[in-house]
Amino acid sequence: MAKANHRKQTKTLRSLSKRQWTKIAAGVAAVVALVGGSVIAVHSHEARQNSVNRVTSYSATDANALGVSRGSDREDLRGGKAGDTYVTVKINGKNRAVVGSHFTDVKSVLDQGDITLETGDVVNPSLKTKVNESTVITIERADANLETTEAPIGFNVVTKETSDLPRGQQKVESEGQEGVMETTSLVTKAGQKTISSNVFTSFVRQAPVDKVILVGTGSGSSVSSAAANIGSTVPVGEMQQWAHDYLLSNGGSEADFTATVFIISHESGWRVDAQNPSGAYGLPQALPGSKMASAGADWATNYQTQLKWFWGYCARYGGVQGAYAHWQTAHSY
Template structure:
């Protein structure tokens, strides 16, 4: 009786039929395709993550926070474009970042930055030169000088209730102090006569300090201290009065208005056309300002459009304008 052979019969490469060779080739092709697809997916994922993690804006105006970055998630919530890039434009030695999308050449940067060339301007590199984020565009304007001036930013009066004082009694907790707005303009003169003056940058050099008045509620009040509430702010000027009335008419509170005044005063000093060297623009210092177009086509000149966009962003990012205010107190940005 012959012994059973339990050893596996292994085919050699020479013994494979033509049909078997075809099957092996097909399997190998499928494996290569699978691996290639996986590699492509990994690269695509990494590219997406890189885009999400790229910083797309900077703190706008606070003197202590000019270097604080604002993340891409803020810009996306405000209607920003993931493809936004930054190109530095230097006019007569003064830098400004122009923020936009789909830059192609020097001319496209100047167009999106609303920078108008005048006769005699020397531009380097030339208008048809392709650009990237490392590109620095220089413009030399003859007979023009950069002039910097300071102007005051008014402070507000904030009242806060406290049980630490007898009912009705008032006490000044903090004296008010005006802030400082620094504006740099490109001024062209013919002799002593000013031919043109264009604002290049305008930002809060020093934020105002509100005057805080404590109002006593008595020992039976539920308010334990002045720090327990954000307070009520007295509107100053047409813009603040509109903001106050609009907020209250849409379900907001006095505290929401106080938070609004605080942030806007620190970001732009209530200047509609405030423009930081980073490129941030308007009352809320949107970066770039064109992001506010989601709230209206007149975003560059209408304070109501700018404020509506600001509140929309605060609600989306922090849940409320008071949430943005609390973040601002710790981060000096929002």
């Protein structure tokens, strides 16, 4: 691909400011706290945790990014601003980084993180306390438990042309495999009755694997175009169908749609309200999610608005296929 240089000028370790070092340290601390806090809850999948690739604050799905902390690269990749602040919020032992700008006090962090307090919640420090990058806000909610559930993420069927097969002949190159969406909610119950359930984090724990079908061209010459290598994808569900039709109606191609499906499936599993512990939000995992407001005021709930923002963001790579090519090597975009 023609790789677009969307990053700011790279800084050396020696040139980093004290504020930047503080942000990096805070990011590492948030990741460590997240891993440590998760052991307090007992869930059916925890026995398998050691064999499963876990997410980090850097990438929603990529095991190769494990151990990489938040920093200027993350801000550049998600369209963040240099003035963004990361504040850790811990509710009943579960951590999440709230990303935003112009934080003034604890209440402003909770507001931007869409964290609603309930009667009886104990907040420390107090709502009017000033905050900075090193602030950790703790909320203790009585009679509430953290419950983690898993849901399958469907896979797509992709067809790719190949000159290695006679024209029209098909061959399954790889079978499809569902992914796993993990959601942690803070649930309050009275006896067996659920009083409230608030989603705290929801992210792709394991990305789906597409079923790939090779279709012979019988041409005798290799198929080398980028579009042919990406292939064509069959839309699944309302969101994908709309994305497919919208792209093709606006000058896009089947390869553009395939690239879109791949990235969104890996970033959010096609869940509009997906929220990584890092604070990345929505189908494209924008960081922070409020940046999608440039595409529409309904950015938090409207998949069409989120996808339009996503395609606009991909323009820095020369288009969504360029973003796809970048994802193949960087495991992020």
